[in-house]
Amino acid sequence: xxxxxxxxxxxxxxxxxxxxxxxxxxxxxxxxxxxxxxxxxxxxxxxxxxxxxxxxxxxxxxxxxxxxxxxxxxxxxxxxxxxxxxxxxxxxxxxxxxxxxxxxxxxxxxxxxxxxxxxxxxxxxxxxxxxxxxxxxxxxxxxxxxxxxxxxxxxxxxxxxxxxxxxxxxxxxxxxxxxxxxxxxxxxxxxxxxxxxxxxxxxxxxxxxxxxxxxxxxxxxxxxxxxxxxxxxxxxxxxxxxxxxxxxxxxxxxxxxxxxxxxxxxxxxxxxxxxxxxxxxxxxxxxxxxxxxxxxxxxxxxxxxxxxxxxxxxxxxx
Amino acid sequence: xxxxxxxxxxxxxxxxxxxxxxxxxxxxxxxxxxxxxxxxxxxxxxxxxxxxxxxxxxxxxxxxxxxxxxxxxxxxxxxxxxxxxxxxxxxxxxxxxxxxxxxxxxxxxxxxxxxxxxxxxxxxxxxxxxxxxxxxxxxxxxxxxxxxxxxxxxxxxxxxxxxxxxxxxxxxxxxxxxxxxxxxxxxxxxxxxxxxxxxxxxxxxxxxxxxxxxxxxxxxxxxxxxxxxxxxxxxxxxxxx
Numbered sequence: 001x002x003x004x005x006x007x008x009x010x011x012x013x014x015x016x017x018x019x020x021x022x023x024x025x026x027x028x029x030x031x032x033x034x035x036x037x038x039x040x041x042x043x044x045x046x047x048x049x050x051x052x053x054x055x056x057x058x059x060x061x062x063x064x065x066x067x068x069x070x071x072x073x074x075x076x077x078x079x080x081x082x083x084x085x086x087x088x089x090x091x092x093x094x095x096x097x098x099x100x101x102x103x104x105x106x107x108x109x110x111x112x113x114x115x116x117x118x119x120x121x122x123x124x125x126x127x128x129x130x131x132x133x134x135x136x137x138x139x140x141x142x143x144x145x146x147x148x149x150x151x152x153x154x155x156x157x158x159x160x161x162x163x164x165x166x167x168x169x170x171x172x173x174x175x176x177x178x179x180x181x182x183x184x185x186x187x188x189x190x191x192x193x194x195x196x197x198x199x200x201x202x203x204x205x206x207x208x209x210x211x212x213x214x215x216x217x218x219x220x221x222x223x224x225x226x227x228x229x230x231x232x233x234x235x236x237x238x239x240x241x242x243x244x245x246x247x248x249x250x251x252x253x254x255x256x257x258x259x260x261x262x263x264x265x266x267x268x269x270x271x272x273x274x275x276x277x278x279x280x281x282x283x284x285x286x287x288x289x290x291x292x293x294x295x296x297x298x299x300x301x302x303x304x305x306x307x308x309x310x311x312x313x314x315x316x317x318x
Numbered sequence: 319x320x321x322x323x324x325x326x327x328x329x330x331x332x333x334x335x336x337x338x339x340x341x342x343x344x345x346x347x348x349x350x351x352x353x354x355x356x357x358x359x360x361x362x363x364x365x366x367x368x369x370x371x372x373x374x375x376x377x378x379x380x381x382x383x384x385x386x387x388x389x390x391x392x393x394x395x396x397x398x399x400x401x402x403x404x405x406x407x408x409x410x411x412x413x414x415x416x417x418x419x420x421x422x423x424x425x426x427x428x429x430x431x432x433x434x435x436x437x438x439x440x441x442x443x444x445x446x447x448x449x450x451x452x453x454x455x456x457x458x459x460x461x462x463x464x465x466x467x468x469x470x471x472x473x474x475x476x477x478x479x480x481x482x483x484x485x486x487x488x489x490x491x492x493x494x495x496x497x498x499x500x501x502x503x504x505x506x507x508x509x510x511x512x513x514x515x516x517x518x519x520x521x522x523x524x525x526x527x528x529x530x531x532x533x534x535x536x537x538x539x540x541x542x543x544x545x546x547x548x549x550x551x552x553x554x555x556x557x558x559x
Contacts, residue, residue: 061394094407099391149360149392153384153408160509161373161382163530166523168516197523204521243359243385246461246474247375304393304407315382317530 030240031137033226034144037237042187043147045256050263061097062262064306065090096302098264103138105131107293132276132283135297139281141241146303147259148189148241151250153305154258154313156180162247164197165190165316167205167214167231173312174232174253180309182255188236190251194316195228195238244318251314258311264300354445354463355470356455360389362440363456364401366413367483369491372505374534377558379497379505380480381487384408386415414490424482426459427475434459439482506539517547529553 037043053062068089077083110127158173159165170188177186190198202215214231221229228236234253243250252258268274268282275283281299288294305311366384373382386404390396394403405415418437423430431438439459447453448468457472460479464471488494497505513531516524532540532548537558540548548555 060396094394094403094410096394097391097396097403099389099395099397101391145360146392149387149389153386155371155411157382157508160512160531160534161375161380162534163512164523164527166516166527168519168524169512172512172515201521201523201527204523205519245383245385246458246472246479247476300391302391308411 029137031141033237033239034140034241035137036226037144037187037189037239038140040187040235040237041185042254042256042258046147046259046261049257050261053262056098056262056264061095061302063095064093064260066093066307093260093306094304096260096262096304098262098300098302100266101142101299101301103135103297105134105295105297107295128275131295131297132278135276135278135281135283138297139278139299142299142301143261143280143303144239145241146261146301148239148243148250148252150259150303150305151189151252151313152243152245154252154311155308156312157315158253158312159315161315162317164201165194165314166201167198168201170198170314171232173314174234177253177255177312182310184256186234186253186255188231188234188251188253188314189239189242190228190236190314190316191239191242191249193249193318194251194314195236197316247318248315249318251316253312253314255310257307258305259303260306261301261303263302266298266300352465352467354443354465355448355468356443356445356453356463358447358453358455360387360392361454361456362401362436362442363387364405364418365416365439365458365486366405366408367416367486367491368411368413369487369501370412370504372487372501374505374509374536375480376476376534377536378480378484379502379536380483381491383416383483383486384413416486416490420490421482421485424478424485426478426482427462428478431459502539506535509535510539510541510544513544513547517551525551525553529555 038047056062068091072086107123110123156173156176158176159169174186199218202212202218205212205215214229217229217231221227226238228238230236239251263280265279266282267277268284273285273287275285275295277283280301281297284296284298286294286296364386366386367381368384371382371384372379374380386401386408387393388395388401388404390398392404393407395401396403405413409415416439418440420438422432422434422438424438425431434441436442437459441457441459441461443455443457443463445453445455458479460475460482462473462475464473488496492501509531513528513535516527516531518524528547528551532544532553532555535544
């Protein structure tokens with residue numbers, strides 16, 4: 001039996017199928033590449049800021065004030081002359097409002113597709129665990145999608161329209177990124193098209209006795225899943241969520257503070273049948289019309305570009 | 319029959335509406351054809367054009383459009399505001415929204431967008447996800463799916479899209495004025511710099527990229543230095559169309 005989709009349009013009566021699978025394993029899922037991203041320091045900083053802003057009591061949205069200071073230079077002022085004070089410059093980012101986002105699974109569908117336990121009574125704990133784990137993955141996918149949605153609107157660009165990505169373009173772009181004052185950890189996100197072009201270019205750089213350092217790093221990282229390597233101190237990851245406009249695809253290099261997220265935690269009330277409160281998301285068992293139980297994975301999430309100077313778009317041919 | 323090609327289905331038409339019940343459709347097993355397999359994205363969006371975000375494509379100066387998603391939660395959007403929050407943020411950066419009823423006489427795949435259901439530049443596609451659940455995908459109007467079995471390829475009408483984008487740049491962002499010297503510089507200088515930068519490498523990939531950039535850069539902006547680089551790298555460009 002092929003690893004088909006876990007879905008059916010049949011009812012529970014169809015659960016007694018003539019030939020059942022001997023065992024069930026989780027199918028390979030390209031979305032797991034998202035998991036590699038969320039633990040990167042840049043993403044962790046974003047979530048730390050998110051959490052640090054608190055529960056948004058009494059407000060629908062939040063903005064961040066960007067305070068410009070430390071940019072001035074002292075000027076000559078004669079003794080006995082008053083110094084003209086420079087006002088602080090505070091710019092508020094756009095106010096973002098977390099939106100309710102949800103993903104559902106029906107128990108009847110679960111029974112038909114996964115079966116184990118259903119015909120013997122209650123759902124077993126590991127089946128609840130599967131729903132909770134799926135909640136974490138759905139939240140991760142949603143968060144990453146929400147972040148990459150802004151890449152096409154980053155003002156600073158690396159690469160040119162309808163042209164392949166190259167190491168030279170990345171190198172020039174990273175220097176520009178540093179030139180704007182960015183320091184510390186940086187996160188690079190590209191898709192497989194960009195990664196192939198970049199790696200082909202890197203290997204073309206060659207080396208006298210051994211590979212050029214960036215090529216060596218790329219080769220060493222070949223088995224590291226979505227992680228491609230650390231080039232010029234930017235951690236590059238492969239990702240499948242990136243947008244394109246038919247001509248260009250939009251990746252990015254992000255430093256901490258480029259993207260802002262805000263979750264609104266909405267705890268489940270006492271009467272709800274809570275399966276899990278994952279903090280960023282909840283899982284609730286709902287008894288709906290037609291005597292069907294559904295697991296609802298729910299989160300409240302918003303995101304925006306907080307500061308353009310802290311990020312660079314990677315624009316390259318699809 | 320299950321793997322026959324579906325070439326460019328007509329937009330916005332429901333495949334289930336006009337075929338026998340066992341011959342197709344989105345809600346059940348199909349004996350006659352496969353429903354269009356889609357990758358649902360973030361939903362509709364509004365294109366934004368800026369007089370200062372420019373690039374070059376196939377020898378023409380084009381605006382590099384921003385995408386104001388309508389999805390709630392993204393950059394100032396609230397539920398039901400049709401992306402107004404995201405648009406406001408981009409307007410602060412100098413972008414102008416392209417209205418969804420603007421440019422209806424523009425051509426996409428050779429046909430005008432007059433009477434398009436949702437937008438003159440957006441297209442709504444209905445089908446199923448790879449897991450079989452009903453799905454809707456929004457694209458711009460110059461992108462169209464072609465399905466062969468489970469495989470979906472997206473065709474693009476680049477010439478039509480670029481004509482629409484250039485018209486939006488002149489009429490909406492430039493108030494009808496032709497491009498200024500500064501705008502031309504903004505568009506061509508990054509490409510000129512990249513050709514010089516890439517040309518220091520002696521690899522096949524670098525030559526490929528130099529050639530791509532040189533094809534995008536309008537010929538009147540090929541400087542003496544660029545002409546010399548193309549000659550040194552033995553890159554011959556086709557005559558401009």
